[in-house]
Amino acid sequence: MIRPLFALLLxxxxxxxxxxxxxxxxxxxxxxxxxxxxxxxxHETLLDGLxxxxxxxxxxxxxxxxxxxxxxxxxxxxERIFEVDLKGKTIRELLDYMCLxxxxxxxxxxxxxxxxxxxxxxxxxxxxxxxxxxxxxxxSVSNINQAxxxxxxxxxxxxxxxxxxxxxxxxxxxxxxxxxxxxRLTVRQAVNRLCQHLGPNxxxxxxxxxxxxGFGFFRRWRTLETVF
Amino acid sequence: MARNFSCPNSELLCILLGxxxxxxxxxxxxxxxxxxxxxSSTSPTCGTGIGSGYQGTATTWNWSVTGxxxxxxxSSTSPTxxxxxxxxxxxTVSGTARDTYGCQVGCGGNMTVIDFLPTGNSFFFVxxxxxxxxxxxxxxxxxxxxxxNNVAMPAGGTFTGTSSYASDSFSSGxxxxxxxxxxxxxxxxxxTGDRSLTFTYAVSGVSESKPLSVTAKQxxxxxxxxxxxxxxxxxxxxxxITYTPYTHPDGIAVPYGIFVDYPxxxxxxxxxQITCNNITGNGSLNTNSQFVDHISYCCNNKPPVCSxxxxxxxxxxxxxxxxxxxxxxxxxxxxxxxxxxx
Numbered sequence: 001m002i003r004p005l006f007a008l009l010l011x012x013x014x015x016x017x018x019x020x021x022x023x024x025x026x027x028x029x030x031x032x033x034x035x036x037x038x039x040x041x042x043h044e045t046l047l048d049g050l051x052x053x054x055x056x057x058x059x060x061x062x063x064x065x066x067x068x069x070x071x072x073x074x075x076x077x078x079e080r081i082f083e084v085d086l087k088g089k090t091i092r093e094l095l096d097y098m099c100l101x102x103x104x105x106x107x108x109x110x111x112x113x114x115x116x117x118x119x120x121x122x123x124x125x126x127x128x129x130x131x132x133x134x135x136x137x138x139x140s141v142s143n144i145n146q147a148x149x150x151x152x153x154x155x156x157x158x159x160x161x162x163x164x165x166x167x168x169x170x171x172x173x174x175x176x177x178x179x180x181x182x183x184r185l186t187v188r189q190a191v192n193r194l195c196q197h198l199g200p201n202x203x204x205x206x207x208x209x210x211x212x213x214g215f216g217f218f219r220r221w222r223t224l225e226t227v228f
Numbered sequence: 229m230a231r232n233f234s235c236p237n238s239e240l241l242c243i244l245l246g247x248x249x250x251x252x253x254x255x256x257x258x259x260x261x262x263x264x265x266x267x268s269s270t271s272p273t274c275g276t277g278i279g280s281g282y283q284g285t286a287t288t289w290n291w292s293v294t295g296x297x298x299x300x301x302x303s304s305t306s307p308t309x310x311x312x313x314x315x316x317x318x319x320t321v322s323g324t325a326r327d328t329y330g331c332q333v334g335c336g337g338n339m340t341v342i343d344f345l346p347t348g349n350s351f352f353f354v355x356x357x358x359x360x361x362x363x364x365x366x367x368x369x370x371x372x373x374x375x376x377n378n379v380a381m382p383a384g385g386t387f388t389g390t391s392s393y394a395s396d397s398f399s400s401g402x403x404x405x406x407x408x409x410x411x412x413x414x415x416x417x418x419x420t421g422d423r424s425l426t427f428t429y430a431v432s433g434v435s436e437s438k439p440l441s442v443t444a445k446q447x448x449x450x451x452x453x454x455x456x457x458x459x460x461x462x463x464x465x466x467x468x469i470t471y472t473p474y475t476h477p478d479g480i481a482v483p484y485g486i487f488v489d490y491p492x493x494x495x496x497x498x499x500x501q502i503t504c505n506n507i508t509g510n511g512s513l514n515t516n517s518q519f520v521d522h523i524s525y526c527c528n529n530k531p532p533v534c535s536x537x538x539x540x541x542x543x544x545x546x547x548x549x550x551x552x553x554x555x556x557x558x559x560x561x562x563x564x565x566x567x568x569x570x
Binding site: 072073076146148149162164207211212215216221222 | 363458459461462466468489490492495497501502504505506507508509510511512513514515519520521522523524525526527528529531532534538540554556
């Protein structure tokens, strides 16, 4: 376990910050400056921490991309386990910290989403999530599979494999068919849009291998309105 | 005598034999009295009919009220007076008693009218999910006025509660200006309405208590609809399974529309690794108080061959409400419910 204070100091003085590129959008941005009373990882992974953080009193959406193994038949590398107990840190500081202790990852924000992805893919234009969709649009889409496959079909060649591979959770779309155009987007931004259509504070996860990429989408019902 | 009621006469005491009530709910009646004179002296100085330590023989009484909070209901010249809670606030109530010997004593005191109605669901949930015990939780009860359109009155009082089950705990807070109490329990009711919660609103030195009979419900099991393959565009399958959760002790479905925040539905798998690489995650109840369990292996290319059998455990607020045995392969899902079903 890395000592939290030392790690934060190291982060601010020695290491460059994780990538932070926030694009303006008409959506609620993640509450990065919200100070979390206590944040713990109790023998948990970075993804566990992100789930806990995003489902707290200041919820936000996220996309999490696990490093893809080379082939499906390769044995999956277990996610790293951490013990963390931090008090009074902002969500931004906690994301920085998580990207420090598991330095395979970097993070950025895009609209309402916090995206965490393998640092090694940041400048790889062939990496699926970095590819560009010149014009991205949804036409009468009624479920996440239809949306995901439509997104893949809108990519310029080469054709990309995608799959919706999930067990547990809710990835149901609203009943009203979805029609919307977005213009030029990266695949990561497009997947954020697909996930955002589930509802506020939803999240997605990419896992698998380079020859079989699977997405999971998780809708979180939450209506924190003052109706009391 | 209780405070606020005093007798300046050192020889005679003014006593309300029926006890003294210092508050009355708005719109309700309360009685004070009967008012008697009482000799506390060994050397009575007034009349001849009163002996040491004996009750006097008052024959006329007169009650009056200062202020508009309470009004006298019925006779004001009887030993007992009935007071009606007319408006929120405090009035001074005075009474005098006179005997045939010309002795007279008087009592006076403040009567506060409280407008208080504890409000909340007729149930609360077992467990500590934020949807139950959080800021907008279902287990929250508020101190309101009787019309339920304002805070309890007079404002500024304290709101406390007790339960017939001693281990239940109450945490106080404020939501939208209302004083609130959130009940936390780990003990399910044996029958509907068997849990008695008593809420008390105290203000200006007086208090009013009201009981509520509620049910401590536990989300205990869930039933699912049939499985329909929704992967019509690609390879493999996609099952969106809708579950309806039910509660103990009543065995009815969780009512819809009761949640502001929604309980988290946690899903775990054993073994944790699903060979087909399914990404696992949690869900939550929705506006219908149901939850969706999405098991998908839906691909735009032919997927690699894979197969594993895993036990799926679904929990709400720490309680296992359903288990399944799933055999997930690249070609099909074999789903076997293991209950519980009641």
